[in-house]
Amino acid sequence: MENDLIEHAKQVLRDNDRGTYTVPTHGLYPFQWNWDSALSALGFAHFDEARAWTEIDTLFENQWDDGMVPHIIFHQVDEGYFPGPDIWGTERPVPTSGITQPPVAGFAVRRMYDRATDKPLATARARALLPLIHAWHQWFYLNRDPQGTGLVAIIHPWETGRDNSVDWDVAFQRVPTEGVAPFTRRDTTHANPAHRPSDEQYKRYIWLVQKFRNLGWDNTKLHDASPFRVVDPGFNAILIRSCADLAELADELGEPTIAAQSRAMAQKGNAAMATLWSEEYGQYLCYDRISGTLIESPSVAGILAAFADIPPDKAAALTRRIESLAEACNYLVPSHDPRAAEFEGLRYWRGPVWLIVNYMIADGLKRAGKSEMVDRINADCVRLIHRSGFAEYYDPITAEPCGGAHFTWTAAMVIEILS
Numbered sequence: 354m355e356n357d358l359i360e361h362a363k364q365v366l367r368d369n370d371r372g373t374y375t376v377p378t379h380g381l382y383p384f385q386w387n388w389d390s391a392l393s394a395l396g397f398a399h400f401d402e403a404r405a406w407t408e409i410d411t412l413f414e415n416q417w418d419d420g421m422v423p424h425i426i427f428h429q430v431d432e433g434y435f436p437g438p439d440i441w442g443t444e445r446p447v448p449t450s451g452i453t454q455p456p457v458a459g460f461a462v463r464r465m466y467d468r469a470t471d472k473p474l475a476t477a478r479a480r481a482l483l484p485l486i487h488a489w490h491q492w493f494y495l496n497r498d499p500q501g502t503g504l505v506a507i508i509h510p511w512e513t514g515r516d517n518s519v520d521w522d523v524a525f526q527r528v529p530t531e532g533v534a535p536f537t538r539r540d541t542t543h544a545n546p547a548h549r550p551s552d553e554q555y556k557r558y559i560w561l562v563q564k565f566r567n568l569g570w571d572n573t574k575l576h577d578a579s580p581f582r583v584v585d586p587g588f589n590a591i592l593i594r595s596c597a598d599l600a601e602l603a604d605e606l607g608e609p610t611i612a613a614q615s616r617a618m619a620q621k622g623n624a625a626m627a628t629l630w631s632e633e634y635g636q637y638l639c640y641d642r643i644s645g646t647l648i649e650s651p652s653v654a655g656i657l658a659a660f661a662d663i664p665p666d667k668a669a670a671l672t673r674r675i676e677s678l679a680e681a682c683n684y685l686v687p688s689h690d691p692r693a694a695e696f697e698g699l700r701y702w703r704g705p706v707w708l709i710v711n712y713m714i715a716d717g718l719k720r721a722g723k724s725e726m727v728d729r730i731n732a733d734c735v736r737l738i739h740r741s742g743f744a745e746y747y748d749p750i751t752a753e754p755c756g757g758a759h760f761t762w763t764a765a766m767v768i769e770i771l772s
């Protein structure tokens with residue numbers, strides 16, 4: 354039974370493989386996405402290590418000169434997605450978007466290296482990727498933490514990968530909708546519009562893109578110019594974990610300078626995470642860098658923080674928090690607390706379960722010794738797959754499969770969990 358699932362998952366990866374990169378799913382997302390690729394490579398690594406390394410290589414071949422790794426790479430023309438390269442106007446040799454995504458590649462590369470059966474290949478690829486990933490991490494702290502707080506901000510909701518999270522609702526009101534050129538959405542032709550972000554949110558997404566494009570995509574200006582600047586604990590935890598993992602990898606590969614700098618970034622970030630902790634919510638919260646306040650929104654971002662090496666008392670508190678969420682749903686871990694008024698079980702990042710998020714939470718809790726909760730989360734992932742297939746995401750109460758079907762990173766996570 355489990356072997357069938359693994360075989361099915363491999364087939365999903367093969368079907369979405371475009372040779373040197375993978376699309377998240379046919380139709381809805383016809384290009385290469387940043388964190389999708391890094392996490393999907395982990396799935397490929399179980400049956401084709403060379404192909405897994407190529408996935409990450411392709412991503413970094415499109416790294417910008419300043420160090421940023423873009424969130425979408427438009428390898429071929431496809432009118433089925435909006436906003437396409439003409440809207441972004443980044444003028445890259447291979448067109449890309451102009452914003453980034455959660456930097457999970459450092460974590461993925463270390464994991465691929467540690468597990469590699471082909472060590473010469475892994476050493477060569479990891480050695481080449483090491484300075485590139487490090488440059489991306491440095492880019493983050495330089496451009497997205499200009500005050501040196503130890504925490505980076507995102508300047509567009511798409512950067513966190515949690516497009517329409519409740520976390521942004523208030524801060525996003527500061528983004529105007531006036532002056533947005535008329536556009537036609539494509540996502541709503543592939544997925545149920547009632548499950549997608551609203552038109553109002555899309556206008557604000559595009560307003561920000563236009564604003565940044567008008568600033569020539571100059572990252573030294575974008576952070577301060579953006580009316581949307583939010584510090585996301587999950588995003589920062591991913592960056593911190595990737596820095597810490599890169600430090601270990603750099604040690605192994607004999608790169609002491611990268612190791613020391615990566616470790617310093619991780620330590621500073623880890624210490625600063627404490628400022629996002631909320632005793633009242635029993636989890637971390639997002640922080641609105643413009644209003645200077647914590648955002649009172651019980652989303653999964655504050656639980657994903659477990660992916661970094663947080664203090665043991667915080668890991669224990671997050672475990673209790675997940676136990677409490679389990680009382681309000683049937684499948685862990687909902688992207689928003691089902692008891693909150695804003696919860697919507699089918700609407701994208703406002704409640705549904707995402708396997709990639711589950712995977713990273715479970716990985717962090719495993720390191721913190723919370724094996725019972727890890728087993729519970731993994732079991733829920735497998736139950737979801739058995740019941741509803743390889744969907745983009747799932748309703749945490751009914752298990753209804755939502756969004757795109759035949760989804761690459763969902764399949765990759767199944768291979769990770771079951772192998």
Ligand code: 9WN
Binds near residue numbers: 382387388424514
């Ligand atoms: C915008 C590809 C991506 C994921 C994100 C998810 C969704 C895009 C969209 O799809 O975002 O980047 O058009 O909705 O929110 O996490 O990387 O799977």
